[in-house]
Structure formats: structure tokens, C-alpha cells
Amino acid sequence: MRFAPPSGPLRTLALATVANTVGTGLWLAGGALYLTRDVGLSPTSVGAGLTVAGLVGLTASVPLGGLADRWDPRTLRAALQVGQALVAAAYLLVDSLATFLVVAVPEALLAAGNLAVRAALVAAVGGPSGRVHAFATLRAVANLGISAGTALAGFALALDTHRAYQMLVVGNAATYLLSAALLLRLPAQAPGGAPRRAGVARRGGPLRDGWFLAVSGASAVLGTHVTVLVLVVPLWTVGRTGAPPPVVSAVLLVNTVLTVLLAVRLSRGADTAAPAARKLRRAGLVLAAACPLYAVTAGLPVLPAVALLLVATAVWTVGDLWHGTAGAGLAYDLAPPGAIGAYQGADGLLAGLAQALGRGLLTLLVLGGGGVGWLVLGGLYAAVGLAAPALARRAVASRPAPEPTGAGQPVAPG
CATH class of the missing domain: 1.20.1250.20 (MFS general substrate transporter like domains)
Known part of the structure; x- marks a missing residue:
């Protein structure tokens, strides 16, 4: 490749x-x-x-x-x-x-x-x-x-x-x-x-664009999968499954290798808001499906637990990659043509806040709640993913109408 x-x-x-x-x-x-x-x-x-x-x-x-x-x-x-x-x-x-x-x-x-x-x-x-x-x-x-x-x-x-x-x-x-x-x-x-055009950018910028913030917030919640993988899963692996610490490296290596192999392939079809939102829904459901797989590892002998950890991480990585490209597609396409940088900044702001809050909350939820905690997390991811297409439709519908260019062609959104 x-x-x-x-x-x-x-x-x-x-x-x-x-x-x-x-x-x-x-x-x-x-x-x-x-x-x-x-x-x-x-x-x-x-x-x-x-x-x-x-x-x-x-x-x-x-x-x-x-x-x-x-x-x-x-x-x-x-x-x-x-x-x-x-x-x-x-x-x-x-x-x-x-x-x-x-x-x-x-x-x-x-x-x-x-x-x-x-x-x-x-x-x-x-x-x-x-x-x-x-x-x-x-x-x-x-x-x-x-x-x-x-x-x-x-x-x-x-x-x-x-x-x-x-x-x-x-x-x-x-x-x-x-x-x-x-x-x-x-x-x-x-x-x-893209050049700025009057009437395209929202007054007040991205922090006053409520539907954009709703979509970006949903993406930010799903984006806490990063914290789960690099913080919660290692602690779960060593503390709850009894696997030796080197297994953590193997788990993270699965994520790295699959990201290199699949990131470009799984990015297809997320260039505009509607398909990107459907991919975000798919990401939420896949992340949700991986949660019970992680939960079950606590009740298995070490070798089956390690094998299932690797399988769960492979599933998790697919959701991770779909989320990444879907989130990028939505943040780009929902931004006015002359304000892509500002809107990307707002998207990053929400993602950063979710990560900062997620470190403590997710550790408490999963490590404190055990298998039930994993199921609650999976339910959250599924609910957010399912809500994404409707939120994206409202965000698209709320955008100001593009103005015609000098050549008489409409300005493409985002």
C-alpha cells in the first residue's frame, strides 16, 4: 500500500x-x-x-x-x-x-x-x-x-x-x-x-451559531473515544482483566496500525454535511458496539481476555476513524466559506473541553462502574450518533442562503 x-x-x-x-x-x-x-x-x-x-x-x-x-x-x-x-x-x-x-x-x-x-x-x-x-x-x-x-x-x-x-x-x-x-x-x-462574501458568514461568528455548536458538540462527545483508548482502556486492561502491562502496548499498536492502513479508505463519502452526519451516526453505533466487548474482558481468563481486548480495539478503531472523518466533514461543510478557520477553532474548542472533562468523568464511570459503566458509555455514544443526522439537517437548514458569484454561479456551502 x-x-x-x-x-x-x-x-x-x-x-x-x-x-x-x-x-x-x-x-x-x-x-x-x-x-x-x-x-x-x-x-x-x-x-x-x-x-x-x-x-x-x-x-x-x-x-x-x-x-x-x-x-x-x-x-x-x-x-x-x-x-x-x-x-x-x-x-x-x-x-x-x-x-x-x-x-x-x-x-x-x-x-x-x-x-x-x-x-x-x-x-x-x-x-x-x-x-x-x-x-x-x-x-x-x-x-x-x-x-x-x-x-x-x-x-x-x-x-x-x-x-x-x-x-x-x-x-x-x-x-x-x-x-x-x-x-x-x-x-x-x-x-x-475561500473568499469572504457578504451575507454568508453569520453575525457573531461560530460561538453564536447554535446549530453548528450542537453538531460540533455531538462530535466532541464521540471524540472522547480518544481518552477512553489512551487512558481508560490501559487502566482497565491492567486493573480489571489481570493482563500484564505489555498488553497495553499491543492494544495501542492495533489502533496505530489500523489507523495507518484504513484512515484514507474510511474517509470516503464525508465531504458534505448529510453523508458526514450519517457516518457520524455509524461511528457512534460502532463505538457503542465495542463497549460491551471491553466490559466482558473482566470476567475472562487472561488469554481470552487479551484476544477480546484486541478485537474490541479493532472495532473501536473503525468507529474512531469514521468519527474523525465525519467530524472533519461536518466542521468544514457547515462553516461559511469565509470563516473556515474560526469555525474550526470553535470545533476544536468544544473537542478540547470534552477531552478535559472526559478524563475524570470517563475514568470514574468505567473504572468505578465496571461493566455497567461500559454499557452506560455505549448507550451515550449510540444516542449521540443517532441524533447526529437530525442535528446536521437543522444546521444546514439554518444556514444563510449563498449569494451568486460574479459569474452567476452560487457559492457552494462550506
């Missing part, structure tokens, strides 16, 4: 994504250990600091996304990544909780804003008919980059020395600079993926 997209802007964007996500993998695998084992912060302080920084960072999503509706998103994203490189390198100066927060808060602000700008850039590169495909392609290559970064971080973690942790920090910062340099190889992009 050929993973690299054909030569052109999407391939350049894919290379920039790989560079960026190698650094993501480095930091995901080693950042917490650097801050606790090398800097000397307590795990509680790191967790609390990251939570505070993450919530503050979400406030940048809509404003920086809005900038991408007025400026070239390629140049804007490259500038943000240079800023991220400087902040990432500043972790070398952290020596207390106070300095940690001084670095973590701007890092979170830049990261949240960069996600919205990235979405606007993907829309500009892919165009209305290719942006969901581009999103799925970049998701596949991002998994490759994160996996490579995680593997590289293993060397620093094995050495467990001050110098090794410093190299990890420097490596993360360097990947931002490399990614920014690659982004500047792209041609200049039209802001927001």
Missing part, C-alpha cells in the same frame, strides 16, 4: 506533518518523565499544571483560527511553529512549578491555535472536494510520525540521564523548526480556503 500522497502540496504538507509528529511522539513518551525524574516536579504538579494550561490554551482556538480566515494559513502556521519551537526549547529552563506554568501555558495557547490554523490550511490545500481526504491522509502519516518519535524517545528513557532528557527536549523543538521550513515550501494559500 502506498502511504505517501502524490507529488504536490499535499505531499509537502504530509512531510511537514511527519516532522511535527515525530516531535509529538518524543514529548508524549518522554515529557512527563523529564519533568518528574529530571526537573524534579511531582506527578500531581505536572498533571495539574497541564490541565490548567490546556484549559487556558483552548481560548486561543477561535481567535487564531479567525486569523487564518484573513491571512495566508501557510505562513501563519509556520510562524506558530517557530513560536512552538522556542517554547519547547524553554522547557530546558524549567526548574519549579512556577517556571513550568510559565512555559506550559503559552505552549498550550500556541498548540490549540495551531490546530485551528492547520485545519484551515488543510482546507486550502485540499479544496472543498479534497479536504476530508487530505485530513485522513495527514492523520495516517501523523500516526507514523508519532510512532517513530515514541521509538526514538525510548533511547533517552533507557539512558535516564540529564543529558539524554535534554536531547529529547532539543529534538522536540527541532522538529517544529523543520516542519515550519517544510510548510514554507508550499505555495501561498488563500485565507480561509
Whole structure:
């Protein structure tokens, strides 16, 4: 299977994504250990600091996304990544909780804003008919980059020395600079993926677009599947099934491999709101179907439990991938043509809030409730998925009518 997209802007964007996500993998695998084992912060302080920084960072999503509706998103994203490189390198100066927060808060602000700008850039590169495909392609290559970064971080973690942790920090910062340099190889992009036209964008922006927020909120609830997979499932695997800790790596590897293999294939048919909403419904039902599979593993012997964990994760990953492309298709198509960045920022804001709240609530629900907790979670996912098409229809019906272009052709929505 050929993973690299054909030569052109999407391939350049894919290379920039790989560079960026190698650094993501480095930091995901080693950042917490650097801050606790090398800097000397307590795990509680790191967790609390990251939570505070993450919530503050979400406030940048809509404003920086809005900038991408007025400026070239390629140049804007490259500038943000240079800023991220400087902040990432500043972790070398952290020596207390106070300095940690001084670095973590701007890092979170830049990261949240960069996600919205990235979405606007993907829309500009892919165009209305290719942006969901581009999103799925970049998701596949991002998994490759994160996996490579995680593997590289293993060397620093094995050495467990001050110098090794410093190299990890420097490596993360360097990947931002490399990614920014690659982004500047792209041609200049039209802001927001489409020109502004009077009467198309809603007054007050995305945060006053109630039906868009309802659809995006439904997608955000289903998006908590990420928290379930990376936090709840590992704790369930070790604590409730009796499986050895290495099984957690096998579970996550199943998700990674299937994402690389299937992300592009499962992205088809989500370019406009109606089919994307149906795919979101399908995602909710598939995630719901995986929940009882996870629940049953607690009552099985270890080997059957491990086998069922892997099967459940494969099912979960299909729902994960359908959700990702459906959510992207809806967020793109329901946005006015001149406000894609701002609307992507609002979508990211709701997704971030759901993830922040979900860490505690989902852990309490599943680990505290056991099998019943899994069934409640499955019921929630099914209900939200089933509601998605109706919400999307209301969102489409509430959009202002497009105005004709100078050539007498209507403006295509989203």
C-alpha cells in the first residue's frame, strides 16, 4: 500500500506533518518523565499544571483560527511553529512549578491555535472536494510520525540521564523548526480556503451559531473515544482483566496500525454535511458496539481476555476513524466559506473541553462502574450518533442562503 500522497502540496504538507509528529511522539513518551525524574516536579504538579494550561490554551482556538480566515494559513502556521519551537526549547529552563506554568501555558495557547490554523490550511490545500481526504491522509502519516518519535524517545528513557532528557527536549523543538521550513515550501494559500462574501458568514461568528455548536458538540462527545483508548482502556486492561502491562502496548499498536492502513479508505463519502452526519451516526453505533466487548474482558481468563481486548480495539478503531472523518466533514461543510478557520477553532474548542472533562468523568464511570459503566458509555455514544443526522439537517437548514458569484454561479456551502 502506498502511504505517501502524490507529488504536490499535499505531499509537502504530509512531510511537514511527519516532522511535527515525530516531535509529538518524543514529548508524549518522554515529557512527563523529564519533568518528574529530571526537573524534579511531582506527578500531581505536572498533571495539574497541564490541565490548567490546556484549559487556558483552548481560548486561543477561535481567535487564531479567525486569523487564518484573513491571512495566508501557510505562513501563519509556520510562524506558530517557530513560536512552538522556542517554547519547547524553554522547557530546558524549567526548574519549579512556577517556571513550568510559565512555559506550559503559552505552549498550550500556541498548540490549540495551531490546530485551528492547520485545519484551515488543510482546507486550502485540499479544496472543498479534497479536504476530508487530505485530513485522513495527514492523520495516517501523523500516526507514523508519532510512532517513530515514541521509538526514538525510548533511547533517552533507557539512558535516564540529564543529558539524554535534554536531547529529547532539543529534538522536540527541532522538529517544529523543520516542519515550519517544510510548510514554507508550499505555495501561498488563500485565507480561509475561500473568499469572504457578504451575507454568508453569520453575525457573531461560530460561538453564536447554535446549530453548528450542537453538531460540533455531538462530535466532541464521540471524540472522547480518544481518552477512553489512551487512558481508560490501559487502566482497565491492567486493573480489571489481570493482563500484564505489555498488553497495553499491543492494544495501542492495533489502533496505530489500523489507523495507518484504513484512515484514507474510511474517509470516503464525508465531504458534505448529510453523508458526514450519517457516518457520524455509524461511528457512534460502532463505538457503542465495542463497549460491551471491553466490559466482558473482566470476567475472562487472561488469554481470552487479551484476544477480546484486541478485537474490541479493532472495532473501536473503525468507529474512531469514521468519527474523525465525519467530524472533519461536518466542521468544514457547515462553516461559511469565509470563516473556515474560526469555525474550526470553535470545533476544536468544544473537542478540547470534552477531552478535559472526559478524563475524570470517563475514568470514574468505567473504572468505578465496571461493566455497567461500559454499557452506560455505549448507550451515550449510540444516542449521540443517532441524533447526529437530525442535528446536521437543522444546521444546514439554518444556514444563510449563498449569494451568486460574479459569474452567476452560487457559492457552494462550506
